Amino acid sequence: MIAMGLTSAPATAQAVPPQSQGAPEQRGAVTNLPLPRYVSLKGNEGNARRGPSLSHRIDWVFRHAGMPLRVVAEFGHWRRVEDKDGAGGWVHYALLSGVRTALVTQDMLELRTRPNPDADIVARAEMGAILRLNECQPDWCRVSGGGQRGWVPKTTIWGVDAAEIRD
Incomplete structure (x- = not known):
């Protein structure tokens, strides 16, 4: 057996509830992809802003490459994301990857x-x-x-x- 340290991020356990059975699937207005959906942070750092533009204040900074994030909304080139604790904000789509983690x-x-x-x-x-x-x-x-x-x-x-x- 091998113990793995791997990339570490702050953690507290919390399950994500499945979508209601029979409820129509929501789709993003920009990408037409399902909402919510999971993505990951592309680089080592990503600013989460209060609103979907560079003029909005940074509320949160994600600092772990590959961190899984849940996309809950879309607006232009911006995606509203949350981490497993519900913290997040609007992140430019270029900072996100479709690679699942x-x-x-x-x-x-x-x-x-x-x-x-x-x-x-x-x-x-x-x-x-x-x-x-x-x-x-x-x-x-x-x-x-x-x-x-x-x-x-x-x-x-x-x-x-x-x-x-x-x-």
Whole structure:
């Protein structure tokens, strides 16, 4: 077993509620992509502003490359984003990436060889580590980071909705 430090960010566990069953899917007025949706911070720093322009005050600064963020609104070249604690603001789209990542919300999270709680442990990730999000099944996601890859329960990461399936 290998312990992974990986990229660390402040962490507190909080699940993202799935969208209501049967409710029509919202789409962004600019991109026509689903809202809410997850993205990640492209660089090491991104300013979150009070409104969608450079003239608005900076309320928050994201400082972790790859940090998963949830897009909840769009206006021109700006996206309203939130982190797992609900902090955020308007960020220019150029600072965001479509690469999916997830934030570990459980300390010493065990990455397993298969999506099964009895499968062998291949690595452990610290709470706050940022992992690359790969395939997701109903209850498990395959993640990678620090040269390791494995399966984790969806309930132990933030950056994917409970009902989301990824191939």
